[in-house]
Amino acid sequence: MAGSGSQTSEQVSSKSSLMRFLPLVLLAAAAAAFFALGLDQYLTFEALRENRARLADFVAVQGAFAVLLYIVIYVVSVALSVPGAAILTVTGGLLFGQWFGSLYVVVGATIGAMGIFLIARTVLGDALRKRAGPALQKMEAGFQENALSYLLVLRLIPLFPFFLVNIVPAFLGVNLRTFVIGTFVGIAPGSFVLATVGAGLGSIFERNDNFSLQGVLTPEIIAALVGLAVLALMPVAYKKFRKSKANEAA
Numbered sequence: 158m159a160g161s162g163s164q165t166s167e168q169v170s171s172k173s174s175l176m177r178f179l180p181l182v183l184l185a186a187a188a189a190a191f192f193a194l195g196l197d198q199y200l201t202f203e204a205l206r207e208n209r210a211r212l213a214d215f216v217a218v219q220g221a222f223a224v225l226l227y228i229v230i231y232v233v234s235v236a237l238s239v240p241g242a243a244i245l246t247v248t249g250g251l252l253f254g255q256w257f258g259s260l261y262v263v264v265g266a267t268i269g270a271m272g273i274f275l276i277a278r279t280v281l282g283d284a285l286r287k288r289a290g291p292a293l294q295k296m297e298a299g300f301q302e303n304a305l306s307y308l309l310v311l312r313l314i315p316l317f318p319f320f321l322v323n324i325v326p327a328f329l330g331v332n333l334r335t336f337v338i339g340t341f342v343g344i345a346p347g348s349f350v351l352a353t354v355g356a357g358l359g360s361i362f363e364r365n366d367n368f369s370l371q372g373v374l375t376p377e378i379i380a381a382l383v384g385l386a387v388l389a390l391m392p393v394a395y396k397k398f399r400k401s402k403a404n405e406a407a
Contacts, residue, residue, distance in 0.1 A: 180276045188237040200234075200241030205248055209359070216252050224253070228265040235269025238320035242266070246348055250355025258352035259345065266348070267341045270323045274336050278327035300329045305339050312343020313386040346385060 191197065198204065205212075216223040231245055249258035300307055304326070311322045326336050 181280050184237060184273075184276070188239060191237055191239055197239065197241065200239075200244045202244065202247075205244065205251070205358075209251070212248070212252055224257075224261060227252070228261050228268075231262060231265025232269040232272070235266050235319070235323075236272050238273070242319065243351060246351040247355035247358060250352030251358045252355075255349065255353040255356040258355060259349040262348040262352060263341055263345050266319075266344055267337060270319070270340050271333070271337055273320065273323040274327050274333070277324040300326070301331065304329075304331045304335045308336065308339025309343045310386045312340060313346060315347070 219226075227249060231242075231249075234242060234245060246258075246262045249262045252258065253261060308322075308326065308331070311317060
């Protein structure tokens, strides 16, 4: 009887472990299906040019439902970490205008990022921290001390892939509130830039001009984003300055 009970307990533990990894498996399967079905071909400027009139008519007829559908599509694209976020952001500006388009993009991207963050923290975060060595623990402590500032910098200047910035904070013990605020505020400027480009994209399509995102990131825009990132780091610099003064006084 004891052996049977022990076996049942092990089976329950095994099933619990499998269920914990289920969200990760489902995301991977959905991402594979996305590419297998060739849905990535719709996340191009050529597809946007060809379907612009249909999309505009759909938004005009459906109203609030079109907004909700757009946000859901953005959430799913972020959750699956598929390429094409820039196209979707420009599309938001084209269909809803620069202000509302920016808002819908930031809401969708933040919800999608939050989903990935929670999955990473639940599935892998705790296990990784338990096995972490002193180096990772020290990094975790440093990141947590200035988590909001670091997140803002990582969001403002896309030095690393978006999906990577979604999962690393989960491993470093960042709380959900800080992650959401850092993501929402940090992606807003870049989203506004692309949505503004999208708002003027209709005239470019009508003239049949060529368009590329490379021309969007002008030196002035890059300088503005870097300037915002420097401001985000000011609290970190101030803390280090105060700590240095305190050490000198001691």
